[in-house]
Each structure stands twice: as structure tokens, then as C-alpha cells.
Amino acid sequence: MQMSVNFLKFEKRHWWQSCYAWAVWIEAPLGFGLLLSCRISQAFQLYYIFVKRCLPPIRSYIFLPLILLPWIAGAALMHIKKPLNDRCHMGTQWIVPVVSLHAIYVAILVGFTGAIQHIEFRFDELRDLWQGILISASSIGVWVAAYILNEIHDDISWLQVVSRFALLVTASILVLSFFSISSSQPLLSQISLRKREPLAFETMGQALGIPNSGLLLPREPAPVIDPNEPLDKLLMNKRFRQSFMSFADSCLAGESVHFYEEVHELGKIPVDDPVRRIYMARHIIDKYITAGATMEVNISHRSRQAILTTSNLAQPNLFNDALNELIQLMKMNLANDYWSSTYFMKFKEEASMRSHELQQMTSWNSPTPRLSSVRGVDDPFHQEQEP
Numbered sequence: 001m002q003m004s005v006n007f008l009k010f011e012k013r014h015w016w017q018s019c020y021a022w023a024v025w026i027e028a029p030l031g032f033g034l035l036l037s038c039r040i041s042q043a044f045q046l047y048y049i050f051v052k053r054c055l056p057p058i059r060s061y062i063f064l065p066l067i068l069l070p071w072i073a074g075a076a077l078m079h080i081k082k083p084l085n086d087r088c089h090m091g092t093q094w095i096v097p098v099v100s101l102h103a104i105y106v107a108i109l110v111g112f113t114g115a116i117q118h119i120e121f122r123f124d125e126l127r128d129l130w131q132g133i134l135i136s137a138s139s140i141g142v143w144v145a146a147y148i149l150n151e152i153h154d155d156i157s158w159l160q161v162v163s164r165f166a167l168l169v170t171a172s173i174l175v176l177s178f179f180s181i182s183s184s185q186p187l188l189s190q191i192s193l194r195k196r197e198p199l200a201f202e203t204m205g206q207a208l209g210i211p212n213s214g215l216l217l218p219r220e221p222a223p224v225i226d227p228n229e230p231l232d233k234l235l236m237n238k239r240f241r242q243s244f245m246s247f248a249d250s251c252l253a254g255e256s257v258h259f260y261e262e263v264h265e266l267g268k269i270p271v272d273d274p275v276r277r278i279y280m281a282r283h284i285i286d287k288y289i290t291a292g293a294t295m296e297v298n299i300s301h302r303s304r305q306a307i308l309t310t311s312n313l314a315q316p317n318l319f320n321d322a323l324n325e326l327i328q329l330m331k332m333n334l335a336n337d338y339w340s341s342t343y344f345m346k347f348k349e350e351a352s353m354r355s356h357e358l359q360q361m362t363s364w365n366s367p368t369p370r371l372s373s374v375r376g377v378d379d380p381f382h383q384e385q386e387p
């Protein structure tokens with residue numbers, strides 16, 4: 001405002017004071033273009049995962065720079081041609097392609113979002129995309145209005161101040177809120193400045209509402225464990241699986257048991273609920289299958305590629321081959337040591353105590369013949385009993 005009334009002046013001596021640094025590079029490839037490209041990349045992933053039911057053919061770190069190339073090329077062209085005047089205004093022959101580029105990217109985002117709006121997402125992915133569309137379209141409208149006012153009334157100081165202030169609001173408040181909107185777990189947006197609150201659920205199964213996910217029933221009968229039984233049959237028992245998992249974690253080899261646990265949770269989701277199955281399958285792939293994952297499991301290349309290139313993420317037998325390979329590894333590397341470990345001894349003691357408690361509770365709850373046979377004439381309080 002002080003500069004607009006010639007109260008304060010300065011000469012442009014540094015490159016960072018140039019219009020091309022702020023109005024071209026910061027606004028386009030590093031600002032609005034980057035934000036829209038991130039939203040398009042997210043919508044692209046959601047479209048392939050939930051509509052096509054397969055993993056995207058292009059990774060995000062490759063797809064994002066590709067769709068940023070038009071913005072970078074346009075900024076470089078403007079930097080070479082120098083169409084801006086001393087007030088950072090451009091001619092009409094430049095404003096049409098610039099606005100068209102902004103509108104095309106908004107239209108692409110609308111197209112992808114419209115293609116996935118019929119999906120019943122468990123989290124807030126669709127809502128965040130529509131918010132991004134609304135904010136980006138509003139930003140373009142404010143920018144065009146401010147540009148027209150600057151061009152038509154170039155000699156009115158207060159109008160210059162108001163229009164440029166509107167641009168600042170658009171570039172800061174609206175774009176910052178657009179930048180901080182992020183998709184909920186498990187499909188996060190590529191960029192977010194907002195600090196995420198801690199998740200209310202410890203596992204993906206609990207977040208998806210899978211029955212008894214991660215829960216141990218207090219009155220569950222104590223299992224009878226026979227070491228001669230197949231390991232895959234023993235792992236079906238929740239308490240044994242937890243004990244075996246603790247032992248595997250102590251040996252720094254727990255990823256196989258954790259993978260079995262997640263796949264077991266996936267099996268509880270009905271086949272006719274593809275959206276929840278895709279959520280769970282995608283979570284398992286990101287955590288255990290993808291190269292460099294946090295808990296990458298040791299499976300063959302054939303099984304890994306079969307999962308990564310599947311045409312249907314919701315199919316029931318997606319992880320069967322990998323699961324069979326890991327069960328064989330657990331039999332060879334973990335099972336024999338587990339039977340002689342303190343974890344198995346503790347498990348047997350807890351099972352024995354639990355069995356004893358259940359027997360006591362059963363005896364306490366059983367009917368007493370002496371009391372149930374009391375008749376009205378024998379009642380010392382002379383009260384009639386209900387039949």
C-alpha cells in the first residue's frame with residue numbers, strides 16, 4: 001500500500017525482486033501448478049485402484065513430474081520472451097493461453113473426480129478432492145477478476161491496491177488451505193503441510209470395521225496346542241498367533257507373522273464388499289509386498305510380481321501363493337525354536353490358568369439342586385415360589 005502511493009520506492013537490483021521470479025515461477029510450476037498436479041496424481045491413483053481395481057501403471061514420483069512439465073515449459077517460455085511490463089502485467093495474447101492452462105488442469109481434476117464419485121469410500125478422499133476443485137476454481141476466478149481490474153483501471157491507485165490485495169489473499173489463505181487438505185489414511189496425498197493427528201485405530205482392520213480385529217476375547221476357551229499339528233492350522237488360533245508373533249519379533253523375523261495376521265483379517269471381509277477388500281489389499285501391498293516396504297516379506301519374485309500386476313485387487317486368493325511360501329519359511333526357521341522357547345512356556349501357563357478360571361466360573365454359574373427343590377411349605381419364610 002505504501003508503494004502504491006509512492007511513499008516507498010526501491011529499485012530492482014536482485015533477481016528475486018523480478019516479476020518473473022514471483023509471477024511466473026512461484027505462481028505456476030512451484031505454486032498453483034504443483035498443487036493441482038498433486039491433486040490430479042491423487043485422483044489418478046484412486047481411479048485405478050478403486051475403479052480399475054489394479055495398481056496404477058505409473059508411480060507417483062514419475063507421474064507428478066510428467067504432469068508438471070507443461071507448467072515448467074510455459075514458465076521457461078515466458079522467461080525467454082519477457083512479456084511482462086514494469087507492473088508485472090502481460091498482454092492479451094498471453095493471458096488466454098495462461099488462463100486456459102489453469103482451466104484445463106481443473107477440468108482434468110473434475111473428470112477424474114467424477115469418474116470415482118460413485119465409489120463409497122471409507123475415508124474422506126472424495127470430499128477432499130471436491131474441496132480442492134472448489135478452491136482452485138475460486139482461485140482462478142479471483143485471479144482473472146483482479147487481472148481485468150488491473151488492466152482496465154491502471155491509473156486508479158486504490159483499485160490497484162484492492163485487486164493486488166485480493167491476489168495476495170488468493171495466493172496465501174486459499175492456496176494454503178488447499179495445500180493443507182490431505183486425503184485420509186491409507187491413501188495420503190503427495191504433499192501436505194498439516195500435522196496429522198494420531199490415528200484412533202491401531203490397525204487397518206479396526207479402521208475398516210472388521211469384526212474382532214486385533215481383539216482377544218477374555219472368555220475365549222483355552223486352546224489345546226499340539227506341536228505335531230500343521231503350523232497353518234495352529235496359527236488360526238488368535239492367542240497362539242499372538243504368542244508366536246511375539247517370539248518372531250524377538251528374533252527380528254516377525255514380518256511373516258504380521259503378514260499372516262493382516263491376510264487373515266482380509267479374509268473376514270465379505271467378497272461382495274470390494275471397496276473394503278481393496279483398502280485392505282492396498283495396505284498389505286504397501287506394507288509388505290512393495291520393494292523397500294517397512295516390513296517387506298521374503299517371497300519369490302514370481303509371487304511378488306503376480307500381486308503387483310494383478311487385474312483385481314479384490315480377488316479372494318490374491319495373497320495365497322505368498323502366504324504358502326511364508327508358512328514354509330516359518331516352519332523351517334521359527335517353529336522348532338518356538339516350542340523350546342520361554343514364549344511357548346508362558347503361553348501354556350496362561351492357557352492353564354485361563355482354563356482353570358473358566359472351570360470355576362462354570363461351577364459357580366451351575367444351578368444348585370437343594371435350593372431349586374424348595375417348596376412353598378418347606379420355605380422357612382413361608383413365601384410362595386413362582387412356578
